[in-house]
Amino acid sequence: MKTSILHTIAHLDDLGKTVVRWGIVVVFLWIGGLKFFTYEADGIVPFVANSPFMSFFYEHPKAYKAYINKEGELIPKNHAWHLENNTYGFSRGLGVFLVTVAVLVALHRVAPLASMVGSILIFLMTLGTLSFLVTTPESWVPNLDDEQWGFPYLSGRGRLVIKDIVILGGALMTMSESARLYLSRPRG
Template identity: 25%
Template sequence: MRKILNGLPPQTFAIGALRWSMVFIFAFFGVAKFASYEAEGVAGIAMHHPLFAWMYPLIGVQGTSNVIGTIELTTGGLIALGLWSHRLGLLGGMMGMGTFLVTLSFSFGASLWEDGFGFPFMGSTAQFLFKDAVLLAACLALTLHAGHTLRQRDAGFAV
């Protein structure tokens, strides 16, 4: 057992895996927001959310989706840049946490359980939203890693 434990990669390997999986998710979900099928799908759930409802009358379904997509692509880019800049990684991680807190807030007032079955049989909305709890935790881990690294680095310059 000790031989196996001694052969484990460092924890930074896990942070790297989290980083690039989140970049992948933000890149593909962000790009999808520029497609009309995704814009329509997002509108179905976001149009009545207080954070987004005001945007739809101003810039429409596709415009609102484009804004969301741009935020997601920016978040993924900042998380990627966190490999070289912990400050940018900290910002990207916090933006990612904000993204998933917002999407999880869609759970309030939504029909989450499958009609005719009830708890624990999730409807498509619950399935769409609940995965974001893990993605929130991944962004939290990236945020904490960047923050702790910045704190340790800055502590080395203390006079």
């Protein structure tokens, strides 16, 4: 009995790859769709504003702290600033990109080369996301008179970002699987 359970578990890797692929698709479709909503666009501002690779998308990246909205909060003055800052334009563009790469990854069986490209883009984007741990001060617990602040104490934003290490590994797996499928098919 114990051996049969171990044999079953030992052969779950293909199921695991399928779950990882479709997990990536669901996450990127969902998060990509949310990028069209104000609260989600507001939430990524500290990451984008502090990134040396992305801050140029905003008109006034250094001024963001005065216009932060809490999740679900809509302050008209802050909203107007975010419109002028291109917060919502950038977020919508990011949403289109995320939905596009999700669709590419989902096309694994139909178009493995396109799926591999989608996985490569996710891998590269995830490296960029992980860089937020270095570039975004809000990724760490601030010094508020407690001795537990700064590195290694991740804030809510930092905990959100560090999970992308798993997506990074998943993207490697899905890109490899798609490349293998592409190479196994006869080409004219």
